[in-house]
Amino acid sequence: MDEERDGERTPVREGGKAGRKTSGRDGRSRERSTAPGRPAPHRGRPSSGSGPGRRPRARRSRLRFTRRFYILLGLLVGIILLVVLVLSLSGGSGGDFRSLQASVKLSDSELNRLKVNELGAVMILAYHRIGDEGKQSRTPENFLSDLEYLYEQGYRCISLRELVANHITVAPGYTPVVITFDESDPSQFRYLEEDGRLQIDPRCAVGIMERFASEHPDFNMTATFFVLPELFGQEEYAEVKLRYLVERGYDIGVHTLNHVELGGLNDARVLEELAGSVRLVKGYLPDYEPFAIALPGGSRPRNMSLLDHGEYEGVKIAFVAALLEGSNPATAPCDRNFDPLNLPRVLAMDPSLDTSDSGLYAWLRYFMENPERRYVSDGDPFTVTVPRHMEDRVSREKLGDRRLRLY
Numbered sequence: 001m002d003e004e005r006d007g008e009r010t011p012v013r014e015g016g017k018a019g020r021k022t023s024g025r026d027g028r029s030r031e032r033s034t035a036p037g038r039p040a041p042h043r044g045r046p047s048s049g050s051g052p053g054r055r056p057r058a059r060r061s062r063l064r065f066t067r068r069f070y071i072l073l074g075l076l077v078g079i080i081l082l083v084v085l086v087l088s089l090s091g092g093s094g095g096d097f098r099s100l101q102a103s104v105k106l107s108d109s110e111l112n113r114l115k116v117n118e119l120g121a122v123m124i125l126a127y128h129r130i131g132d133e134g135k136q137s138r139t140p141e142n143f144l145s146d147l148e149y150l151y152e153q154g155y156r157c158i159s160l161r162e163l164v165a166n167h168i169t170v171a172p173g174y175t176p177v178v179i180t181f182d183e184s185d186p187s188q189f190r191y192l193e194e195d196g197r198l199q200i201d202p203r204c205a206v207g208i209m210e211r212f213a214s215e216h217p218d219f220n221m222t223a224t225f226f227v228l229p230e231l232f233g234q235e236e237y238a239e240v241k242l243r244y245l246v247e248r249g250y251d252i253g254v255h256t257l258n259h260v261e262l263g264g265l266n267d268a269r270v271l272e273e274l275a276g277s278v279r280l281v282k283g284y285l286p287d288y289e290p291f292a293i294a295l296p297g298g299s300r301p302r303n304m305s306l307l308d309h310g311e312y313e314g315v316k317i318a319f320v321a322a323l324l325e326g327s328n329p330a331t332a333p334c335d336r337n338f339d340p341l342n343l344p345r346v347l348a349m350d351p352s353l354d355t356s357d358s359g360l361y362a363w364l365r366y367f368m369e370n371p372e373r374r375y376v377s378d379g380d381p382f383t384v385t386v387p388r389h390m391e392d393r394v395s396r397e398k399l400g401d402r403r404l405r406l407y
């Protein structure tokens with residue numbers, strides 16, 4: 001029955017298809033080149049001076065009419081061919097759909113049908129290892145099936161940065177999801193050497209995500225890696241891996257130096273852990289700002305201001321997001337309860353091991369049964385669309401210069 005209910009929530013527009021209507025620049029320049037030119041000079045035979053009879057003149061004007069008709073017909077056919085050409089050229093790319101989305105304006109009935117709710121909850125998924133199945137580990141097959149299931153159920157990736165900045169660019173009718181990995185375990189990113197060539201292990205998390213991304217470009221595959229000094233093992237490739245991740249649009253965050261619970265430390269020790277982890281990343285990527293931290297054990301420092309206003313031995317600490325271990329989805333970025341330094345997460349684990357009913361599949365089921373609790377995008381990152389009865393939960397401050405639309 002859940003499937004049935006979910007089936008109603010068919011998203012209106014898929015990224016790839018929406019792309020077909022774009023490529024305006026191309027279309028315009030072509031249209032201009034085929035725009036009708038000056039009227040063709042009259043090429044009829046000069047009339048003889050000796051009083052032309054009625055019949056020949058009628059024939060000439062009929063001839064002129066027929067010629068004009070064919071010119072118009074030719075133009076019409078030309079324009080139709082041009083439109084077909086432009087549509088077919090832009091169809092394959094699907095790349096420009098975000099700019100189109102910004103102009104998508106859904107009617108109230110579409111909003112109702114899609115249950116658009118940009119105050120709904122957003123899951124930030126926590127992964128640790130890819131290997132044997134366990135509470136903090138998924139097999140490669142099950143990790144892939146998590147991605148497939150999320151995709152089928154209308155979820156699309158956004159980065160943690162986009163969530164915190166409230167710049168959510170998923171297509172109308174879809175739900176954003178954030179994927180994170182803690183501890184930089186070797187199973188997250190492993191190189192294999194084959195015949196002297198370096199290859200990403202297709203069974204490590206990055207290998208699986210890269211393949212999934214190429215097969216599902218509209219999933220917008222991305223993730224944030226909260227690293228420890230272990231840095232995915234394979235010490236010789238630590239820098240190569242970090243650079244690869246950043247270049248491919250993944251994000252790097254930190255997870256302290258010694259995987260300690262910050263709640264039990266004094267300020268000086270907290271700063272040491274935070275600054276040390278920032279320095280670790282910047283040692284490999286000097287221009288990169290590790291903007292977020294996953295707090296080991298979900299333990300928050302007693303002095304929370306150290307997270308976003310700290311400084312230690314010349315290292316500035318200015319995290320814009322701090323993640324808990326947590327067991328529930330986060331509130332939407334415009335919700336007055338949204339706290340970027342207190343973001344709960346949902347553990348991605350097999351339902352058979354989920355004794356507390358708080359893992360990924362428990363929440364997926366919850367959102368099927370309670371579709372009004374799920375974040376559903378209006379497709380326009382500059383407008384926040386919310387059912388009217390939830391208006392009082394919107395934080396005007398967090399809304400910033402975005403437009404609020406109630407329905």
Ligand SMILES: [Zn+2]
Nearest residue numbers: 182183296297
């Ligand atoms: Zn950890």
